[in-house]
Amino acid sequence: MVFEALLLLLPVAAFSGWLIGRRSRSVKTERGRADIPADYLKGMNYLLNEQPDKAIDTFIQMLDVDSNTVETHLALGGLFRRRGEVDRAIRIHQNLIARPTLKKDERIQALFELGQDYMRAGLLDRAETLLSELAESDQRHHSALKLLLDIYQQEKEWQNAIQVAKKYELRMGKDLGVSIAQFYCELAEQVRAQGEPLRALKLLKKALNEERSCVRASLLEADIEISAGDAKSALRAAQRVEQQDADFIPEALPLIKRCYQVLGRRDEFRRYLQRLLDNHSSIAVVLELAELIHEAEGEEAAEKFVTDFLKHTPSVFGIERLIDLNLERVKDEVKDKLLVLKNVTSDVLKNKPMYQCHHCGFNGRTLHWQCPGCKCWNTVKPVQGIEGK
Numbered sequence: 001m002v003f004e005a006l007l008l009l010l011p012v013a014a015f016s017g018w019l020i021g022r023r024s025r026s027v028k029t030e031r032g033r034a035d036i037p038a039d040y041l042k043g044m045n046y047l048l049n050e051q052p053d054k055a056i057d058t059f060i061q062m063l064d065v066d067s068n069t070v071e072t073h074l075a076l077g078g079l080f081r082r083r084g085e086v087d088r089a090i091r092i093h094q095n096l097i098a099r100p101t102l103k104k105d106e107r108i109q110a111l112f113e114l115g116q117d118y119m120r121a122g123l124l125d126r127a128e129t130l131l132s133e134l135a136e137s138d139q140r141h142h143s144a145l146k147l148l149l150d151i152y153q154q155e156k157e158w159q160n161a162i163q164v165a166k167k168y169e170l171r172m173g174k175d176l177g178v179s180i181a182q183f184y185c186e187l188a189e190q191v192r193a194q195g196e197p198l199r200a201l202k203l204l205k206k207a208l209n210e211e212r213s214c215v216r217a218s219l220l221e222a223d224i225e226i227s228a229g230d231a232k233s234a235l236r237a238a239q240r241v242e243q244q245d246a247d248f249i250p251e252a253l254p255l256i257k258r259c260y261q262v263l264g265r266r267d268e269f270r271r272y273l274q275r276l277l278d279n280h281s282s283i284a285v286v287l288e289l290a291e292l293i294h295e296a297e298g299e300e301a302a303e304k305f306v307t308d309f310l311k312h313t314p315s316v317f318g319i320e321r322l323i324d325l326n327l328e329r330v331k332d333e334v335k336d337k338l339l340v341l342k343n344v345t346s347d348v349l350k351n352k353p354m355y356q357c358h359h360c361g362f363n364g365r366t367l368h369w370q371c372p373g374c375k376c377w378n379t380v381k382p383v384q385g386i387e388g389k
């Protein structure tokens with residue numbers, strides 16, 4: 001509706017622009033009567049014949065770009081872009097920029113709009129060049145930096161993303177440490193994939209310098225260290241997760257377990273798990289402990305341990321494990337009934353999201369460090385509660 005209204009206003013704007021120009025230029029015309037310009041009639045004719053492209057071209061040619069019409073051009077260009085008609089938006093903004101009479105602020109605004117047009121059109125290289133120049137030439141232009149940051153994230157140019165984010169932090173006094181740490185993690189994954197684990201570890205250190213509670217950096221560091229055969233360093237890194245964000249303990253546990261196995265410290269692992277459980281009511285820890293109890297003391301002890309936990313903290317994963325433990329002991333009819341129950345719990349868990357973004361609510365079964373929904377970094381977490389792990 002807004003667009004249609006603006007389209008209708010365009011001939012009015014063109015006409016009044018022409019009138020203003022005419023009044024200022026001509027000394028005297030017949031009072032109260034002005035000749036309607038031929039271009040205006042031509043434009044109206046195109047509009048009436050449902051040829052909006054030609055109509056717009058005509059009206060734009062008529063519109064003298066001066067302080068009275070710049071706003072109209074900018075509003076129209078912005079509307080075209082929002083409607084997805086990017087070619088028209090680009091034409092309007094390029095037409096504006098070409099005018100030598102444009103004031104500095106208006107030129108900057110038009111360049112910024114053109115940068116957004118290029119982004120929308122997928123012309124990221126052009127948008128990048130234009131917005132970089134804008135961000136450099138006009139120190140106040142924080143929006144250009146923000147769009148540049150979007151471009152570098154889309155193009156996975158993490159080094160550039162880090163530079164721009166730091167510039168933005170400086171200018172705006174805003175802490176972007178959470179995002180910058182993630183950019184370092186992205187870089188670390190890239191260089192690790194290129195066979196440079198030591199360089200990756202250095203980048204992870206930078207990530208942690210930016211954001212001490214960056215769980216991803218710790219998990220990645222642990223993974224690189226254990227792959228390199230350094231289980232002690234890996235364990236140190238993975239155990240850091242508890243302090244960084246206890247909700248991620250289920251993500252760190254498989255690595256921690258592997259480290260203790262490599263180090264051959266089984267008893268220590270059990271004590272560690274017990275201490276974790278004393279501080280965090282985590283079903284993942286309970287299941288891990290239940291496994292150790294099962295091996296050392298048999299299924300009855302493990303079953304009692306899980307049951308005691310479930311009495312005060314209900315968990316579908318806990319119930320499933322309890323069924324498994326019982327299945328080992330029972331026979332025939334009871335076993336059949338338990339298998340039916342197990343199928344039910346498995347079905348419940350199979351379709352439940354394991355991770356959720358606490359910014360936009362996006363959920364899924366894979367851990368994304370950048371939310372696919374809202375594009376925020378580090379907002380997706382393991383689901384807690386009765387269906388959580």
Ligand SMILES: [Zn+2]
Binds near residue numbers: 359362371375379
């Ligand atoms: Zn989200």
